[in-house]
Amino acid sequence: MSTVQGTAGEDRSDYTRDENRAIRRRSLRLLVSLLAPLKRQVTLVAIVVVAQTAVRVLGPALLGLGLNTALPAVTQRADWGPAWLVGGAYVVTAVGGAALLAWYDVLAARVTQNVLLDLRTRVFRHTQILSLEFHETYTSGRIISRQTSDLDTIRELLNGGLNQLVHGALYGVFTFIALVIVDWQSGLVLVVAAVPLALLMRWFYRASQRTYRVSRVISAKVIVKFVETMTGIRAGKAFRTEPRNDTEFSGLSMEYRDVNMRSIRLFGTFEPGLMAISAFSIGLVVLWGGMRITWGEFSIGFLLSAVLYVRNFFTPLQEVAMFLNSFQAAAAALEKVSGVLEEEPTVPDPARPVVLSGARGHVRFDEVTFAYGTGRTILPEFTLDIPAGQTVALVGTTGAGKSTLAKLVSRFYDPSEGAVTLDGVDLRELHPRDLRRAIVMVTQEAYLFSGTVADNIALGRPDATFDEIVAAAVAVGADPFIRSLPDGYHSDVNKRGGRVSAGQRQLISFARAFLADPAVLILDEATASLDIPSERMIQDALQTLLADRTAIIIAHRLSTVAIADRVLVMEHGRVIEDGTPDALIAGTGKFAQLHAAWRESLV
The missing domain is CATH 3.40.50.300 (P-loop containing nucleotide triphosphate hydrolases)
Structure with missing residues (x-):
């Protein structure tokens, strides 16, 4: 059973490993319970996003095919058939991909709004039924923070961040598969590049996790200070506390700015590192592919496809990194919200209530x-x-x-x-x-x-x-x-x-x-x-x-x-x-x- 003291502890950033696991499990349970009533909608979203990603991946292969077969057919035999075929397929994939993306956006937005409606209602309903002990311990500013900034952060994750993750991850997997089909040797270059890439992603994930947890704590403190100051404005004016309030709020605001700058510096280190690995991989593919062309073992069309696939493999990873930013903020917010929802009334309703319709008052x-x-x-x-x-x-x-x-x-x-x-x-x-x-x-x-x-x-x-x-x-x-x-x-x-x-x-x-x-x-x-x-x-x-x-x-x-x-x-x-x-x-x-x-x- 959760306690009020436990909830107060939710605002700490120095979690132990066991506490981290327990909080993640609690947040995951909440997320699953929110998505469970939407199984059909979520399944349809998954089907649409897989189809849309698969269609997008066909583009570079069609360009390579056109360069290898359609273009020589036109220049050497004046045969426009392959060109029309490849060009038509390319247009169909482009239009089909755009249509599927638009459908996905609508479906994903509907799921997001249903989840937020359920979550916002749960938080409001649950905080009402919690006992007076909770409300006397858990400040109103922190409750407002759960209903406003924390839910907004989760909304941003579901609206944009999840889209970035799904598209980035699926597009990366499909792109790698297509690259191996086109040229397995270029695929080996990506396998080698995956080692430093995995280390970079792991470092960024852990560092941003710590930073965003601190960010949510300080964000809640800023809201609490603002709400308390405005709620007690009469007492503040009566005792002339404006200068002290200004000092305290400025200090909290500077802390919030500093922690946000830490997250920006993290991304400022991650993005150049990702670009360096991408440039190194593309360089190797071009170098090795060019050598094989001179040996007559490779074609320019397939080299173009391989280079595009390698570039496309790294491009969505920036989106994944942006997702990690959103995810860390949303995960920290979900921890806070799930912490409130895990609270149980210290004055629970009876399991078998006794009816007393006409009380006398003894x-x-x-x-x-x-x-x-x-x-x-x-x-x-x-x-x-x-x-x-x-x-x-x-x-x-x-x-x-x-x-x-x-x-x-x-x-x-x-x-x-x-x-x-x-x-x-x-x-x-x-x-x-x-x-x-x-x-x-x-x-x-x-x-x-x-x-x-x-x-x-x-x-x-x-x-x-x-x-x-x-x-x-x-x-x-x-x-x-x-x-x-x-x-x-x-x-x-x-x-x-x-x-x-x-x-x-x-x-x-x-x-x-x-x-x-x-x-x-x-x-x-x-x-x-x-x-x-x-x-x-x-x-x-x-x-x-x-x-x-x-x-x-x-x-x-x-x-x-x-x-x-x-x-x-x-x-x-x-x-x-x-x-x-x-x-x-x-x-x-x-x-x-x-x-x-x-x-x-x-x-």
Whole structure:
């Protein structure tokens, strides 16, 4: 099973040999799974490319035949028959080759687009189902890099690079076979030249493999830095981090430039080496062929064919080298994408889910122990019982475990030990549909998606009528400000709710929760974005929102805590005080001290 730590390790360039093999196998499995549904299309592409390559290879042989037989027939006997025959065959091969190439391009493009559609959909679908732990560890910039630059690199490989490889490899093989048929001695020259050629290709492949793996890592870092800077632009401007961001981004950009220059220098060494081997081979063929012509053992026509075949043999190798460039980049990208797709949810859906259609809201922590990854234990052997319909407020210092408790109830995480149950059913066994319907969390960051205000309120109940949406907004006090928007409930909230204030976004999230009508509602610092007048305005709305349902409120503002039936004071993952607000205020414990300090702050 893959882990989040393993995914983070995907951005390293210092792989061991075993890791390299495992990654290549993983990438190959992904590629095979993408091509498997397209067997017929891939087979047709293969047939067309073989036919097109075979037709292209006939050209030099026809030229040699024409020079040896057709031309003497015309000059010596005025017989144009062989000339018309050879010329016609040459035209047919040229036109047929062009037609087959055009057909291949269309077929290959169709396969490429189908593969990319499947891959892009898989990545999006898979990253959605991965657990919160993955998204809290794997930065959004890296996920965006997988969906954008990595998939674009794979597209470039499938569109052009694969064409270069297939044509180059097949054309080289067919050309060598034709050369041996025309003149086996010239074929021996290519066999000798294959030794330095193989060494050159092997060196280039290994060196470019290392370079392109580093290139993908740095490319992802550039994207991550850009996304994080733009996402946190407000904080950046508030703390004047522009100069530091410029320095860091410039450094990453220079690293990216340097690694790209390394790949260019590699190709700058490979191409001259290839040209030298090609020139040496052609020179030997011409020299040896010329000597045999003077001896009367060879003809000028076949020498022309042999020279063309040797030249044509080396020409597509440059295309193969270009393919290696594309391949290395795409292989590195495929490694990253396959790494994401290999991740498994740390909060998996149950194999045999228990249906709980009418949840009452009884929540219980039974000897729960929890830690994030391999970090310190946040909740040690935690036991808590919250009866259905009770409103519980969690109070405590930062890091006491309040938000962790909320995430466990929402099943964003699973306990390391013990169980969290809803109406006696372990959350790990509960059907995901019933879980999401029964438990809703409203967080401090009231995220609004692109669309209208009405769309955002109906997020938890897409089938809700417009009247139900309005009723939910009225219940939480959001209706007046929504109607004041340019298009009312049909106003587009634009980028991350840019058309509404932070407090108004929070009110919309309350309306969203009210409309969803869960059995258990969790408010995690949900009133933190509201000013004092807004908070007072929604106190009655909160009473409506929390009525007849189990509620867990995490708040530092004690005015919100006052509406709770029960207050739990947490410290170091344990409950140190438990009682009604009035009873705890009347005492001398931690909550009484917090309440006294809060009242003094109001004065």
